[in-house]
Amino acid sequence: MAETKKLSLIAFSGEFDKLTAVFTLATGAAAVGYEVNIFFTFWGLDAIKQKKGRSFVGGNWLTKMFGFMMGGLHVTPTSRFNFCGIGPKIFRSLMRKNNVATLEELVEAATALGVNLYACEMAMHVLGLQQSDFIHEVKDTLGVATFLELSEGGRTMFI
Amino acid sequence: MTHTLDITKEHCPMTFVKTKLKLAQIAEGDILEVLLTDGEPLNNVPRSATEQGFKVLDISKVEGNIHKVTIQK
Numbered sequence: 001m002a003e004t005k006k007l008s009l010i011a012f013s014g015e016f017d018k019l020t021a022v023f024t025l026a027t028g029a030a031a032v033g034y035e036v037n038i039f040f041t042f043w044g045l046d047a048i049k050q051k052k053g054r055s056f057v058g059g060n061w062l063t064k065m066f067g068f069m070m071g072g073l074h075v076t077p078t079s080r081f082n083f084c085g086i087g088p089k090i091f092r093s094l095m096r097k098n099n100v101a102t103l104e105e106l107v108e109a110a111t112a113l114g115v116n117l118y119a120c121e122m123a124m125h126v127l128g129l130q131q132s133d134f135i136h137e138v139k140d141t142l143g144v145a146t147f148l149e150l151s152e153g154g155r156t157m158f159i
Numbered sequence: 160m161t162h163t164l165d166i167t168k169e170h171c172p173m174t175f176v177k178t179k180l181k182l183a184q185i186a187e188g189d190i191l192e193v194l195l196t197d198g199e200p201l202n203n204v205p206r207s208a209t210e211q212g213f214k215v216l217d218i219s220k221v222e223g224n225i226h227k228v229t230i231q232k
Contacts, residue, residue, distance in 0.1 A: 028172030031179040032207035
């Protein structure tokens with residue numbers, strides 16, 4: 001029996017460049033026949049929020065404030081050369097100019113390829129987020145035990 | 160039916176992504192002609208297509224570094 005090709009990614013970082021790495025690996029692997037799971041936790045949850053800009057998502061005033069500061073996919077900062085938010089705009093324009101897929105295009109490709117997206121239950125609880133705050137492609141809310149079960153027998157990376 | 164896909168201007172991972180999505184769209188038995196450049200796309204698009212159960216019928220050079228890979232679904 002052929003071995004199941006499986007890649008499981010833990011998307012911990014909420015930065016533009018690291019999320020680009022997550023979605024590049026995910027889409028590339030899915031396109032060559034891997035089963036791909038992405039487990040979004042903490043800052044990584046910003047990538048799958050329905051509100052892609054800045055909005056007060058959260059449970060109480062404090063988490064709503066965090067939600068606003070963290071923002072969504074369109075306002076993710078770069079880990080270097082952020083320049084108060086100008087950095088990601090420069091990178092996006094460089095990517096378009098060089099015909100390299102932007103982060104938004106990669107996310108769209110990931111959902112089109114059927115990449116399994118999961119949100120971390122604990123981090124959601126801390127940040128006052130509900131599954132309804134995320135894009136509808138997010139399949140489920142999970143804990144460590146289920147993630148370990150899902151990733152069993154494949155490769156796992158933490159980004 | 161024969162379909163064509165030009166990924167000569169694409170970069171990783173969109174070379175694979177566009178091929179995979181196109182193969183998913185076309186009907187069983189249809190042919191997909193993929194135009195791609197040498198290096199990573201030429202080395203890996205035919206290999207991953209074969210691994211996923213598609214039939215690579217032909218690989219031919221078009222011009223310069225551009226090649227045509229003919230895949231049957």
